[in-house]
Amino acid sequence: MGWRHPTAAVNSPEENETVVIPEFEGLVREHQASLRAFVRALGVDEAWVDDVAQEAFIVAHRRFAEFQAGTDFGKWVRTIARNLAVNERRKEARRSRLVPAVIADLLLRHEDEVDADFAGLGIGRMITSLKDCVGRLTPRSQELIRRRYTAGETALALAREFGMKPDALRQALLRIRLTVKKCIETADEGVLP
Amino acid sequence: MSETRFEELLGRLLEGDIASSEAEELAHALELRPDLRLNLRRHLVLWEVWSQAQSEERSEEAFVRALRLRQRLEGEDAGVFADEVMSKLGAGSESRALAPTAPTDTFPRRTGGFVTIAGTFFGSLRHRWVLGAVTFAALSLSMILVRRTGYEVFVSDEASGAVTIIDPRANLAVATIPVGRRPRAIHFSPSTRRVYIAVTGAPPGTQPELDDRGNPIFGTDFGDSGTYRSDDGIAVVGVDQRRVLHKFDAGSDPEQFAFSRDGKHIILSNEDSATARILNVESGRIERTIAVQGEPEGVGTTPDGKVVYVTCETAGEIFVLDAPTGFVITHFNVGGRPRSVDFLPDGSRAFIPSESTGQMHLIDSRTHRKLKSVDLPKGSRPMCVKVDRAGRRVYVSTGRAGTVLVLDARTAEVLNSIRVGARPWGMAISPDDRLLYTANGLSDDVSVVDLIAEKEITRIKVGRRPWGVAVVPTGKCLGLREVWPWGQNGHANSTRSCEQGPDFAQMQTVDGPGPGF
Numbered sequence: 001m002g003w004r005h006p007t008a009a010v011n012s013p014e015e016n017e018t019v020v021i022p023e024f025e026g027l028v029r030e031h032q033a034s035l036r037a038f039v040r041a042l043g044v045d046e047a048w049v050d051d052v053a054q055e056a057f058i059v060a061h062r063r064f065a066e067f068q069a070g071t072d073f074g075k076w077v078r079t080i081a082r083n084l085a086v087n088e089r090r091k092e093a094r095r096s097r098l099v100p101a102v103i104a105d106l107l108l109r110h111e112d113e114v115d116a117d118f119a120g121l122g123i124g125r126m127i128t129s130l131k132d133c134v135g136r137l138t139p140r141s142q143e144l145i146r147r148r149y150t151a152g153e154t155a156l157a158l159a160r161e162f163g164m165k166p167d168a169l170r171q172a173l174l175r176i177r178l179t180v181k182k183c184i185e186t187a188d189e190g191v192l193p
Numbered sequence: 194m195s196e197t198r199f200e201e202l203l204g205r206l207l208e209g210d211i212a213s214s215e216a217e218e219l220a221h222a223l224e225l226r227p228d229l230r231l232n233l234r235r236h237l238v239l240w241e242v243w244s245q246a247q248s249e250e251r252s253e254e255a256f257v258r259a260l261r262l263r264q265r266l267e268g269e270d271a272g273v274f275a276d277e278v279m280s281k282l283g284a285g286s287e288s289r290a291l292a293p294t295a296p297t298d299t300f301p302r303r304t305g306g307f308v309t310i311a312g313t314f315f316g317s318l319r320h321r322w323v324l325g326a327v328t329f330a331a332l333s334l335s336m337i338l339v340r341r342t343g344y345e346v347f348v349s350d351e352a353s354g355a356v357t358i359i360d361p362r363a364n365l366a367v368a369t370i371p372v373g374r375r376p377r378a379i380h381f382s383p384s385t386r387r388v389y390i391a392v393t394g395a396p397p398g399t400q401p402e403l404d405d406r407g408n409p410i411f412g413t414d415f416g417d418s419g420t421y422r423s424d425d426g427i428a429v430v431g432v433d434q435r436r437v438l439h440k441f442d443a444g445s446d447p448e449q450f451a452f453s454r455d456g457k458h459i460i461l462s463n464e465d466s467a468t469a470r471i472l473n474v475e476s477g478r479i480e481r482t483i484a485v486q487g488e489p490e491g492v493g494t495t496p497d498g499k500v501v502y503v504t505c506e507t508a509g510e511i512f513v514l515d516a517p518t519g520f521v522i523t524h525f526n527v528g529g530r531p532r533s534v535d536f537l538p539d540g541s542r543a544f545i546p547s548e549s550t551g552q553m554h555l556i557d558s559r560t561h562r563k564l565k566s567v568d569l570p571k572g573s574r575p576m577c578v579k580v581d582r583a584g585r586r587v588y589v590s591t592g593r594a595g596t597v598l599v600l601d602a603r604t605a606e607v608l609n610s611i612r613v614g615a616r617p618w619g620m621a622i623s624p625d626d627r628l629l630y631t632a633n634g635l636s637d638d639v640s641v642v643d644l645i646a647e648k649e650i651t652r653i654k655v656g657r658r659p660w661g662v663a664v665v666p667t668g669k670c671l672g673l674r675e676v677w678p679w680g681q682n683g684h685a686n687s688t689r690s691c692e693q694g695p696d697f698a699q700m701q702t703v704d705g706p707g708p709g710f
Contacts, residue, residue: 025257032256033245040241041234045209047635049241050251054260099206100216106223110230127246130239149240150247151574151593155208160507161549174204177236184239 024064028057031074033123038078042085043099043107052088056081082111126184133183141176148173194222199229207236249572250595250615259615259636346621346630347388347430347663348639349376350656356390356430357655359630361623364641364653372428372437378449379619379661384456385474386432388663391447391461392440394424427459427472432665441477444470449490449533453516454498460514462489462503469503469512471519481519485512491533495540495558502558504531504545511545513561523561527554532576537602538584544605546575546589553578553589555605567605569598576618581626581644588644590617590631597631597640599647609647613640619661632659 036053044052060067060077067076089104098104134145144162147153153161159169202219205211211219223230245251346359349372356376358368373392381388425447426440443450443461447470450461458480459472469489471481487507494501494516501514509528514521529547536543536558543556547566551573555564569575574592580602581588587600593616599609614633617640621630629642638652639659 028257028260029253032253036245037238037241040237046241050256057260100211100213102216102220103206106220113230123242126242130243149244170204170208174200178200181235181239
């Protein structure tokens with residue numbers, strides 16, 4: 001039981017020699033983080049990123065026979081995710097799992113830029129830089145970031161909790177984001193897509 | 194576009210509250226400027242990666258576990274159901290060929306309901322006419338199975354604008370009823386055989402416009418942000434008709450509610466106006482509006498129907514109302530954003546969870562005084578509390594902690610923690626106290642928990658963002674005596690004739706997040 005794809009011997013079209021398709025779970029583990037980041041960059045709402053990424057892997061598993069061994073699995077599954085996002089945009093007239101339609105359309109239209117970004121994305125390195133830069137923030141800013149992105153609270157809820165106006169809290173979050181982004185870009189050029 | 198303006202719009206986009214005109218403005222700039230597109234993508238990616246790294250529920254292990262479970266449950270459910278259908282049709286030997294034989298062969302697509310599941314496991318059929326015939330038979334059979342089970346499970350899907358009906362025997366979604374925007378609290382009334390659902394014009398993920406002090410502005414439609422005040426109300430679904438019969442005006446943004454003992458009144462909380470309202474469900478008129486405090490949410494009535502508790506989030510104040518009149522008897526404080534309330538069967542104790550402090554408060558519900566506060570496991574964000582009919586156990590959904598906690602009803606101490614889907618909120622207990630259903634808002638499913646083994650046994654895919662759950666008896670009164678598994682006042686088995694109808698007070702314990710009664 002479970003969904004590990006059986007190890008299977010296939011012929012590589014290029015070399016006509018037997019290669020082993022890696023187990024599917026290994027592929028999921030290898031690509032899940034960057035796929036989720038890619039899905040977000042396509043304009044999928046943050047609350048639905050995991051959902052869409054899971055669907056991409058489900059489709060990939062179902063169609064695994066179509067995957068050419070020896071080619072880039074990450075690129076293949078990103079294409080699937082992109083198609084899912086496009087379908088989502090087509091089927092929903094109102095906002096659903098995507099950011100506002102006009103932004104989602106734009107991000108999907110320039111998806112080639114996004115895919116190029118993700119070809120060699122180093123998630124581990126990005127996390128290290130993020131931790132370093134977030135660690136330099138004031139304790140209050142760190143708490144805001146923790147509540148917003150670890151606990152998943154909305155800006156409105158945080159505004160109530162921190163006794164701030166929603167606009168003021170949004171501004172505070174924006175300033176923190178800009179500071180962290182600048183910190184990463186300065187400290188480790190090339191870590192960001 | 195200036196850098197300042199871009200950052201302003203970026204901030205709104207990242208917080209999910211950008212107006213459509215602002216989105217247009219931002220899109221125009223992004224279209225012209227590749228550097229701004231890169232900037233936006235970097236922001237999106239950075240915090241997505243940060244969230245993955247910091248949030249336990251978004252870790253690699255959690256992601257893989259959820260993916261594996263999704264495939265396994267959907268595959269098994271489909272297989273079991275296919276076997277059941279085919280054996281009933283007398284085609285037992287063929288049934289295995291119709292079911293997904295192994296997950297290595299099929300990775301069923303995500304199920305949004307019975308038809309999707311049917312499409313999945315019938316996908317291998319070569320003859321379309323067979324597909325049609327068997328699907329029809331299976332649909333018919335599913336309805337028979339529902340009737341035999343004695344109850345159905347109704348789930349409000351906040352982002353789908355619908356209620357999903359689950360067959361608890363097959364553990365499958367068998368029907369979907371559109372009910373209006375953003376359905377949340379859901380309760381069944383046996384006196385009318387109708388299901389009542391709080392709906393609101395504010396779609397999920399958006400916030401109404403705010404005034405200079407940060408308060409939501411009401412009184413008009415918010416076309417620009419997609420928020421429609423006129424959609425607020427209590428939708429009424431006929432259980433047998435399977436459709437919305439009508440909708441009551443219930444003030445702005447109704448969230449949770451409870452029935453009076455005689456079933457003729459609904460007491461509801463209006464979060465944005467800091468009021469509770471008493472709605473007459475026969476006349477459809479609001480009979481009383483009661484000022485409470487900021488963000489009233491949970492509403493619950495004592496088993497004798499005499500007293501109503503309203504939990505107010507902002508200051509953590511609990512208002513105690515006289516049920517018939519709405520007169521404020523007293524109020525007391527528990528702090529920490531209390532979200533719901535439930536009572537022991539004898540009415541002696543109330544349980545109120547505080548979301549932000551992760552505590553459960555044990556209340557003497559005769560003197561309305563707090564007896565003790567118990568710290569729940571770290572990370573708990575308790576939402577919905579339910580007491581079983583035997584009065585022995587208390588169950589609490591913990592939101593983003595992804596668990597249901599089992600508490601000793603005498604002491605409120607934690608006995609066990611049961612892992613369920615992502616962000617469980619609403620819960621309902623089966624009539625025999627053996628199963629608990631949780632609405633998992635972020636995994637779009639309902640967990641079925643075996644309360645004897647204290648383990649999750651399956652998950653059922655429903656609509657988007659399930660919020661509340663109600664258990665609804667399926668029996669129709671045809672002049673025959675039938676067994677209602679709910680007991681007198683919901684706490685001891687009894688039989689009642691159809692003429693008598695089910696006891697109302699006990700039915701009140703089976704509903705959605707928070708209140709029940």
